[in-house]
Amino acid sequence: MSYFRPEIDAMEGYVPGEQPSMPNLIKLNTNENPYPPSPRVKAVLMGFDPARLRRYPKPAADALRIEIAKLHGVNCENVIVGNGSDDILTMVFRAFTAPNLPLACLYPTYSLYFELAKMQGASVIRVGLNPNDFSLPGDLLEQVASANLLIITRPNAPTGNSFNRDLVYNICREFKGIVFIDEAYADFADDNCMDFATQFENVIVSRSFSKSYALAGLRLGYAVGHPVLINGLFKLKDSYNLDMLTQEIGLVAFTDHAYHADRCREVRETRAVIDAELRKLGFHVVPSQANFLFASPPDENGENCFRSLRERAIIVRYFPGEVTGRYVRITLGTPSEMNQLLATLRLIYGK
Numbered sequence: 001m002s003y004f005r006p007e008i009d010a011m012e013g014y015v016p017g018e019q020p021s022m023p024n025l026i027k028l029n030t031n032e033n034p035y036p037p038s039p040r041v042k043a044v045l046m047g048f049d050p051a052r053l054r055r056y057p058k059p060a061a062d063a064l065r066i067e068i069a070k071l072h073g074v075n076c077e078n079v080i081v082g083n084g085s086d087d088i089l090t091m092v093f094r095a096f097t098a099p100n101l102p103l104a105c106l107y108p109t110y111s112l113y114f115e116l117a118k119m120q121g122a123s124v125i126r127v128g129l130n131p132n133d134f135s136l137p138g139d140l141l142e143q144v145a146s147a148n149l150l151i152i153t154r155p156n157a158p159t160g161n162s163f164n165r166d167l168v169y170n171i172c173r174e175f176k177g178i179v180f181i182d183e184a185y186a187d188f189a190d191d192n193c194m195d196f197a198t199q200f201e202n203v204i205v206s207r208s209f210s211k212s213y214a215l216a217g218l219r220l221g222y223a224v225g226h227p228v229l230i231n232g233l234f235k236l237k238d239s240y241n242l243d244m245l246t247q248e249i250g251l252v253a254f255t256d257h258a259y260h261a262d263r264c265r266e267v268r269e270t271r272a273v274i275d276a277e278l279r280k281l282g283f284h285v286v287p288s289q290a291n292f293l294f295a296s297p298p299d300e301n302g303e304n305c306f307r308s309l310r311e312r313a314i315i316v317r318y319f320p321g322e323v324t325g326r327y328v329r330i331t332l333g334t335p336s337e338m339n340q341l342l343a344t345l346r347l348i349y350g351k
């Protein structure tokens, strides 16, 4: 017998990528940014008076939401912030999924969605991506017709590819429920769907500070959508979901646009180089719009690649499964980390 709700007993729980503390490790497994955040972050930390912490933070993080709204050309009432975009996802699942309100999402994709659905007792319609190139299936709209919430992860994780913008536009227009576009990696991509959040009354677009802003340790994310949707989400957010330091650090990092753009450009340059080098080694590489590459080694044995790299102190991510098991997901690191990765792969695959 258990004290828990049956839904909770049935959950495995989300397993985050490991955060090992071994020294000299090359850590390429959780899509963190290889560069530090904006130098303005340090100035805020150094200048912060701890006495201020006896007060509660601003519940709606207005100063930060105003800047986010400004960047995207929307109003403050279109924006909600969260303790990481995972917090936004939690609110969205509580709002739009239930035992009689199914979720639809892609497969493979970010595995947290499946755990959040289980918490709600919501069933999940898995839309299998085409196995050859991880593109959207042609009959997606028919498959998801009974769902109340559809999540499109663009660029997708762990595959790294994006989806045709016109296709996604059409999905937003035709789908009867909420379309949530998870844009955790959009800052590394050629385009994004942020404007759909204002064109449609049923579309929410989310962003994260964890990847492109190099602030995974801070926990900050946000979503943009119609004021009716954002209002509803406000009802079920924790009153003080963003602490005072996160609000202030987030604000200075977010408004350092030049620094952000430079770091994103560097990651994209690294992506082009490593994509080409992996192909020379006989890897099959999924064209990436994110800060990682989903690549299949010459023997199509992702697990062996993961283990061989791990023995040599390089950690990438491996996802067991019929399709995903042929690949490893490699976060793009600094050029020097990438050179060590390539040298190690040349040893393993004998080139």
Ligand SMILES: *Cc1c(COP(=O)(O)O)cnc(C)c1O
Binding pocket: 083, 084, 085, 086, 087, 110, 153, 157, 182, 184, 207, 208, 209, 210, 216, 219, 220, 221
């Ligand atoms: C990393 C990631 C998130 C979570 O981001 P946080 O802001 O760190 O919570 C959400 N969605 C996808 C697809 C991600 O890869």
